[in-house]
Amino acid sequence: MKPFLGMPPQLTRLALTTVVIVTLFFTARTLLVPSSFGQYGHYRGDALREIAAREPYWAGRGACNDCHADHVKKVAAAEHKGLSCEDCHGPSRAHVENPEVKLPKMAFGQCVRCHEASPSRPAWLHQINSHNHYTGQGCTECHAPHQPNEVP
Amino acid sequence: MTQNLSRRGLLRTLGGLALGAACVSAARASKAAVQKGLASSGAPKEYDPTKHRWQMAFDVDRCIGCGLCVEACKAENSVPENSFRTWIERYVVTKPEPGGGDNRGETFVDSPDGGIHGFPPSLIPKEEVLKSFFVPKLCNQCENSPCAQVCPVGATFEAPDGVVLVDRNYCIGCGFCIQACPYGCRFFNETTHTADKCTLCYHRITRGLRPACVEICPSGARIFGDLKNTTPDDPISQFFQKNKVEGLKPHLGTRPRTVYAGLDMEVR
Numbered sequence: 001m002k003p004f005l006g007m008p009p010q011l012t013r014l015a016l017t018t019v020v021i022v023t024l025f026f027t028a029r030t031l032l033v034p035s036s037f038g039q040y041g042h043y044r045g046d047a048l049r050e051i052a053a054r055e056p057y058w059a060g061r062g063a064c065n066d067c068h069a070d071h072v073k074k075v076a077a078a079e080h081k082g083l084s085c086e087d088c089h090g091p092s093r094a095h096v097e098n099p100e101v102k103l104p105k106m107a108f109g110q111c112v113r114c115h116e117a118s119p120s121r122p123a124w125l126h127q128i129n130s131h132n133h134y135t136g137q138g139c140t141e142c143h144a145p146h147q148p149n150e151v152p
Numbered sequence: 153m154t155q156n157l158s159r160r161g162l163l164r165t166l167g168g169l170a171l172g173a174a175c176v177s178a179a180r181a182s183k184a185a186v187q188k189g190l191a192s193s194g195a196p197k198e199y200d201p202t203k204h205r206w207q208m209a210f211d212v213d214r215c216i217g218c219g220l221c222v223e224a225c226k227a228e229n230s231v232p233e234n235s236f237r238t239w240i241e242r243y244v245v246t247k248p249e250p251g252g253g254d255n256r257g258e259t260f261v262d263s264p265d266g267g268i269h270g271f272p273p274s275l276i277p278k279e280e281v282l283k284s285f286f287v288p289k290l291c292n293q294c295e296n297s298p299c300a301q302v303c304p305v306g307a308t309f310e311a312p313d314g315v316v317l318v319d320r321n322y323c324i325g326c327g328f329c330i331q332a333c334p335y336g337c338r339f340f341n342e343t344t345h346t347a348d349k350c351t352l353c354y355h356r357i358t359r360g361l362r363p364a365c366v367e368i369c370p371s372g373a374r375i376f377g378d379l380k381n382t383t384p385d386d387p388i389s390q391f392f393q394k395n396k397v398e399g400l401k402p403h404l405g406t407r408p409r410t411v412y413a414g415l416d417m418e419v420r
Contacts, residue, residue, distance in 0.1 A: 040201060043309040047319035048201060054355035057228040058364050083370045087220060091227065113270055114218045114370060120242050120271065120284035121216050125371070 059092040061085060067099070071146065078147040079126075088145060111139040199358040204313040205379040206352055207388045208363075209397065210288055212414040214373035217242060217286035221365035221374065222268040228353060228364035235339040237350040238290035238365050240267030243418055244274050247282045256282055259418045287419050288373060290365070291316065291337040291350035292400060292408030299329035299338060299349075308347070314379075314409055315354060320346045334404050352376075 004012045039045025064085040065072045075081060086092050088110055094101045117127035134142065142151050217240055225231060225238045246257030260276060267286075274284065297316050300308045307322035308329055323346035330338045330347055341348035353363035361367070366376040377388025391397075395413035401420060402408075412419075 040312050041309060043306060044319055044322070047309075047317065047321070048311055048354075050319075050321070051317055051351055051354045052196060052199065052358040054229075056353075056356050056359065056361055056364075058224060058367055060356075060361045060367055062361075080370075082372045084367055087368060087370050113220075114216055116270075118217070118271065118273065119278055119281055120244070120274065120286055122213050122285070124213075125216050 057091060057093060058084075058086055059096045063096045064092065066096075075146050079149045080146065106140075106145065111143075111145075196358045201311050201313040203380060204357075206293075206314050206357060207377055207379050208290070208293070208352060208366075208410045209375040209388060209391050209395075210410070210412045211373050211375065211391070211395070212285060212287055212412055212416075212419075214371045215240065215286040215288055216371050216373070217267060217271050218370065219267040219270045220368045220370060221288060222266045224364040224368035225350075226268065228356070229351075230343075231348075232342055235341065235348070236266040236268075237337075237348070238266075238288065239263055240271075241287045241289060241419075242267070242271050242274070242284065243287060243416065244276050244284045245282045245416075245418060246276060246280050256418075283416075285416065287412075287415075288365075289335070289337070290410065291352075292335050292406065292410040293352065295407035295409055296405060298332040298334060298404075298406060299347075302328045302332040304328065315352050316349070317351055317354065318347055318349060320344055323347055334401055334406065335408075 004015075007015070034044050034046065036045035037043070040048070061072070061084055068085075072085070075083065075085075088106050089103045092103060095103050112128075112130045115126060115128055117129050121127055139145075144150055219240060222236065222239055225236075229237060231237050241261050241263045244260045244262075246260070248254035248257045257280075260274075262271075262274075264271065271286075274281070293310075293314060293316050295310070295314075297308070297310060300310060300316060303323075304326065305322050305324055307319045307324070308316065309319070310316050325340065325345050325347065327340055327347065330340060333349075338347055338349045340346075353361075353365075356363055356367075362376050363374075366374045375387050375391045377386045377391075379388065381389075391413070397411040397413050398415055399408035399411050400415075
C-alpha cells in the first residue's frame with residue numbers, strides 16, 4: 001500500500017478501518033431508528049398516534065344532544081342530571097351512525113344496580129331494599145327514569 | 153494504487169457497489185413501508201400533545217360502587233377477562249374493641265371481579281362496621297413513573313400531555329413494569345402479549361371526548377379535565393378549588409398525577 005500523507009501503511013489501514021466502521025454505524029443508525037423517534041422525547045412519536053387511532057366505543061353525551069336535545073334538557077333539570085344517556089340505554093355508537101338501529105329498552109334491574117341499599121354506599125344516595133320496596137312492581141311503574149323524583 | 157485494474161477486479165468492485173446500493177434502497181423502502189403501516193390513518197390529525205395536560209381526579213364520597221366504570225372501560229378498550237385497567241375497591245373498617253384505646257378495628261378490602269357486577273353484601277355484619285366506602289382505582293400516571301424507569305427497551309414513556317403510555321410495537325412483554333408499579337395498575341395482556349394499562353382512553357381524549365369511565369360514571373365520582381385549558385368552568389380546576397386532595401402512597405416519591413379527595417388513611 002502506498003504511504004498516504006506520509007503515514008506508515010499500518011496507520012493508513014487503521015484510519016481506513018475506522019472510517020468504514022463509523023460510516024457503517026451511522027448508516028445502520030439512520031436506517032434502524034424510526035423517523036418519529038425523539039419527536040417528543042426518548043421514544044417513538046408515532047406511538048402516540050397509533051394509540052390514539054383506536055375507534056371510540058361509547059358515543060358520549062354530546063352525540064345524544066345532537067338529536068335528542070329535548071330529552072337531554074329534561075334529564076339535566078332533574079335528579080338524574082349526572083347520568084350519561086348510555087348508562088341506561090346502553091352503548092349508542094351504532095345508533096348515532098345509523099338512527100335506524102334502535103337501542104334496546106332499558107333492562108329491568110338496572111335501577112337497583114345503583115340504588116340497592118348498602119352500608120358502603122354514601123348517605124346522599126337514595127337507596128332502597130328491593131325485597132321490601134313495592135315488590136312485584138317494576139320501578140318504572142311509579143318512577144319516570146328521566147324525572148325519578150316525580151312519584152305519583 | 154499501483155496495481156493495474158483488472159477486468160475481474162473492476163467487475164467485483166462494481167458488483168459490490170450495486171449490491172450495497174440495492175441493500176440500502178431496499179432497507180429504506182421497507183422502513184418507509186413499515187412506518188406508513190404503523191402510523192395508522194384513523195388517528196386525529198390536529199391533536200398536539202404539547203398543548204394539553206390531562207388530569208384525573210376522584211371524589212371518594214361520590215363513588216357508589218355500581219361498577220359501571222369498570223364495565224365501560226372493558227368494552228371501550230377490549231380489556232381481557234380477569235384483567236382490569238380500572239377497578240373499584242370496597243373498604244370495610246370494623247369498630248374498635250370498646251375501651252381498647254384504638255380508633256378503629258381491622259380493615260378489610262375486597263374487589264370481586266374488579267367490581268364489574270357491583271358488590272354483593274359484605275360478609276362483615278352491619279353492627280360491627282365502623283365505616284365502609286368505595287375507592288375507584290386506575291393508573292396514577294406518575295410524573296416519576298417506576299414502570300417507565302425499569303422498562304429495558306424504552307417501550308413505556310410519559311407523553312408530553314401527562315399520560316404514561318406503552319408502545320405495543322416495542323414492548324417485549326418481560327413484565328418488569330408490572331412488578332415495578334406500586335399501585336398494581338399494570339397487567340400482562342394475553343391477547344397482545346404486551347404490558348397493558350390505563351391510557352386515560354387516549355383515543356377518546358385526543359378526539360375531544362372524555363374517558364369512558366368518566367363518561368359513564370353516574371355519580372360524578374370521576375372528574376377529568378385539561379390543566380392547560382384556560383376556560384374557568386373546566387371541571388378539573390373547579391375540583392381543585394373546592395377540594396383538599398392527595399395522591400396514593402406519597403412516601404414512594406412517584407408523584408402520582410391522579411388525585412383523590414376524601415381519602416381515608418387506610419387507602420393505599
